[in-house]
Amino acid sequence: MSPKSTAASQVHAASASTGTDKLLLRALRREPTERAPVWLMRQAGRYLPEYRAVRAQAGGFLAMVQDAELAAEVTLQPIRRFHMDAAILFSDILLPLQAMGMELRFDESGPSLPKPLRTRADVLALRPGDPAADLAYVGRALELVKAGLPRDVALLGFAGAPFTLASYAIEGGTSKSFLELKKLMYRDPATFETLLARLADVVTRHLLFQAEHGAEALVLFDTWAGTLTREDYRRYAAPHTARVVRALQGRVPLVLFAGQAEHLFEDQCAFEPSAVAVDHRSDLAVAFERARGRCALQGNLDPGVLLSTPEEVTRRTQALLDSVRGRRGHVLNVGHGVLPATDPECVAAFVECARGSRP
Numbered sequence: 001m002s003p004k005s006t007a008a009s010q011v012h013a014a015s016a017s018t019g020t021d022k023l024l025l026r027a028l029r030r031e032p033t034e035r036a037p038v039w040l041m042r043q044a045g046r047y048l049p050e051y052r053a054v055r056a057q058a059g060g061f062l063a064m065v066q067d068a069e070l071a072a073e074v075t076l077q078p079i080r081r082f083h084m085d086a087a088i089l090f091s092d093i094l095l096p097l098q099a100m101g102m103e104l105r106f107d108e109s110g111p112s113l114p115k116p117l118r119t120r121a122d123v124l125a126l127r128p129g130d131p132a133a134d135l136a137y138v139g140r141a142l143e144l145v146k147a148g149l150p151r152d153v154a155l156l157g158f159a160g161a162p163f164t165l166a167s168y169a170i171e172g173g174t175s176k177s178f179l180e181l182k183k184l185m186y187r188d189p190a191t192f193e194t195l196l197a198r199l200a201d202v203v204t205r206h207l208l209f210q211a212e213h214g215a216e217a218l219v220l221f222d223t224w225a226g227t228l229t230r231e232d233y234r235r236y237a238a239p240h241t242a243r244v245v246r247a248l249q250g251r252v253p254l255v256l257f258a259g260q261a262e263h264l265f266e267d268q269c270a271f272e273p274s275a276v277a278v279d280h281r282s283d284l285a286v287a288f289e290r291a292r293g294r295c296a297l298q299g300n301l302d303p304g305v306l307l308s309t310p311e312e313v314t315r316r317t318q319a320l321l322d323s324v325r326g327r328r329g330h331v332l333n334v335g336h337g338v339l340p341a342t343d344p345e346c347v348a349a350f351v352e353c354a355r356g357s358r359p
């Protein structure tokens with residue numbers, strides 16, 4: 001780390017006498033900040049050799065997630081290396097489905113749920129899911145991370161939005177076409193509605209549980225919301241997302257993420273989450289105009305740019321920061337998760353650019 005960034009972090013750590021002074025939390029409240037806080041979606045993961053080393057010993061992704069000590073260790077790895085302004089718990093959005101009784105596997109090709117939900121009977125057979133009991137290791141991992149975090153770094157918890165969780169539960173894994181989801185949604189809207197309402201309940205409880213165990217802000221990932229037209233989003237997905245956001249309002253700051261969802265941006269701002277995450281295909285300065293001060297914005301470097309060189313990352317990140325300079329409530333991030341082929345030096349250049357320690 002350069003001398004300049006060390007001095008800056010000392011000044012900041014000194015002002016962080018209470019947890020709510022942390023740079024990320026101030027930006028989420030849209031208070032003036034000396035610079036944009038920075039973290040990256042999927043900042044812990046396969047692009048880090050130290051992550052791959054732990055994973056090789058652990059016997060798979062789920063084993064890592066469910067072992068609070070390993071989960072805490074890999075959560076802290078990117079913070080030690082790059083000193084982002086936030087740590088996001090190493091976990092997964094699909095765990096509440098397991099708590100509801102669904103079988104869940106992860107292999108090299110991603111997640112799979114071998115018995116997907118296709119009928120009303122399937123949906124009614126789900127358990128409500130009790131995060132405090134079924135996902136107790138999440139609470140323990142958060143506490144371990146909190147104990148190991150530098151004082152100026154905020155701790156983030158997260159969950160999947162009801163619509164995105166429903167897509168995995170119905171499709172049985174990651175989908176490109178969402179055929180089964182759309183069949184159920186259009187042919188049996190009452191069952192689809194029942195499923196989303198149950199998911200909204202478990203997600204709300206999971207988020208509150210994480211806040212009780214030390215998460216200072218939360219992210220709600222609606223990765224696949226952009227697959228819906230605005231009309232269908234409003235009809236089928238938005239009411240359940242809105243219910244989750246409302247349950248957290250005034251309690252814990254919440255960032256709402258949706259992939260490729262420029263057409264849903266107004267609706268997302270209207271829920272009044274603390275922040276909306278902006279996809280890298282959207283222009284961030286235009287998004288600030290459209291948000292009209294209703295929420296902070298997170299984003300939005302194309303994670304593909306992190307496959308270039310540190311110099312190119314610096315140039316592009318600087319241009320992004322310049323395009324929104326003077327705006328309150330900007331949290332610098334990538335538009336979607338860091339790709340496994342990323343060179344850690346490019347992540348370093350991104351973080352250092354936000355900290356003002358690279359020309």
Ligand code: CP3
Nearest residue numbers: 041042043044045061088089090091092093110221223337
């Ligand atoms: O660093 C972090 O961002 C925190 C950890 C985190 C993971 N998954 C770890 C993970 C978070 C926040 C998630 C959220 C998540 N999980 C989402 C929403 C965010 C997004 O990317 O849109 C989704 C859709 C999932 C479901 C999921 N989990 C998929 C589709 C995959 C396979 C794709 C992939 O990258 O391999 C996973 C596995 C997963 N979750 C990995 C990690 C680090 C890879 C595991 C490995 O093989 O080591």
